[in-house]
Amino acid sequence: MNTNKKRNKLIVTAIMTALLVSPMAYSVSEGHAVAATSVSKYKVNTQPFSIEGKKSSIGTINKNGSTYIALRNLNTALGLTTNFNKAIQLVSVSGNGRSLEVNLVNNAINLNGQPVIGPQVILQDNTTYLPLRFLLERMGYVISYQNSTKEVSIQGIKENDLQVKAEEIGADGDGKSLLVYYPVIKGYGNEKVQHKINTFLKQETDKRIMAGSKEMDAVVKANNQLLAKNPKAAVRLPSFDGRFTVTYNENGKLSLYVDYYLYMGGAHGITARIPYTFDLTTGDLISLKDAAGNADYVSIINSQIQKQISSRNLDMYIPFKTIEADRDYYLSHDGIVVYFTEYEYTSYSEGMPQFVIPYSKFK
Structure with a gap:
């Protein structure tokens, strides 16, 4: 599979994940959400909704500007399946080829087999509340707010008939740590294309892991030399982690990116974002020119x-020209996304x- 050479330089950073706003909830028994926010009682307001075109009002x-709502009120309209396992304090939501789990003890969130960063839950009146936008955008829905009517609109996205699951590669020992989740396509009708893309993504993952491991070896060697001189010396173990995000699965195209985070023992780690956009007819990568x-x-x-x-008043220490x-990019429901790497x-x-460039701008 051919691919353009990318500027896959590593940039110094610490992973900063913005929490999306606009939430939701699931009824649970009292006293089981240890990690939940337990402050003074929040006011429940009646909010007009349009769910797949059906009007309703929901409390x-x-x-802090985020909307929270009881998940039980959305189950029927959205076709999602929810469950609460009291014994292990686990809320699960499934549908649209996805499965999301929230551990109410430690607030850990897992999407399709991969840990994701998310907001803290809220427990009130025996109900656990989660962000609506955070959940539903990960479950294949578009959420919008109409200022004129004060209405929240929820609409399902028509996606390609496939699932993207996470496979894990992990290893600890020899003075370093490695944990990478990589994407695997399942259930696609064209098995040849599915195999082609999966093989490519696994090769890409192995290549990144090999490079990251090699980088860590230098730190391991230095740590071992220090410990040989002073067995009580404090050393920081290097680590290499990988997480992926599916950004678009529509109209015969699949777009995603993988963030690889390399920590070498300093104040911050190093992150490299590697995007991929595939033509699901051929299994080939799509260039930015062809995508536009x-x-x-x-x-x-x-x-x-x-x-x-x-418009965003970005503080640029280097002027942007072109x-x-x-250029690296990925697709979203709203347009082509181009991004600056950290410190670029x-x-x-x-x-x-x-920077989301609406598809209409290329017409």
Whole structure:
């Protein structure tokens, strides 16, 4: 499988994950959500909803600009299946080829076999509340808010008939730690294409792991030398972790990215984001030029990035001029996403600024 050479440089960072707003909930018995927020009682307000076009009013909680809602009120309309395992304090939500689990003891969240960072749950009146946007956007829905009607709209996304599950590669020992989750396509009708993509992604994962392990070996060697001189010396073990995010699974295309985080014992680790967008007809990677479908795609993207930099008041320590013709990107439901790597143009506090270029801009 051919692929353009990318600027896969590693950038100094610590993983900063923004918590999405707009939540939800599941009825549970009293006293089982140790990790849940247990502050003064929140007011429950009646919120108008449009769920798959069906109008309804549902009681919600607002916390710091986030909307929380009881999951039980959405089960029938959305076709999601929910369950609470009292013995192990686990809430599970499944549907649309996905499975999400929330451990109410430690607030650990797992999506399709892979840990994800998420917000803290809220326990009130024997109900555990979770962010609506955080959950439903990961379950294949689009959520929007109409200012004129104050209505929350929830609509399912028509996706390709396949699932993306997580497989794990982990190893601890020899003075270092490794834990990588990589994507595996399952259930796709074209088995040849499925095998082609899965083989490619596994090869990519193995290549990244090999490179990360090699980087860690230098730190392990230095640590061993220090411990040989002083067995009581405090050393920091290096680690290498990988997590993936599926961003688009529509119209015969699949787009995702993998964040590889390499910690070498310093104040911060090093993160490399590697995106992939596949044509599900052939199993080939799609270039940015082909994804845009417009010969002037570079200038269109440059213009949109400049406008968004200005509107968002991004503090740039290096002026942005242009993207490369083969710039890394991924797809989302709303458009083509181009991003700056950490420290490429902005400070650490900005993370990885992302710029969504609506598909309509390329028409």
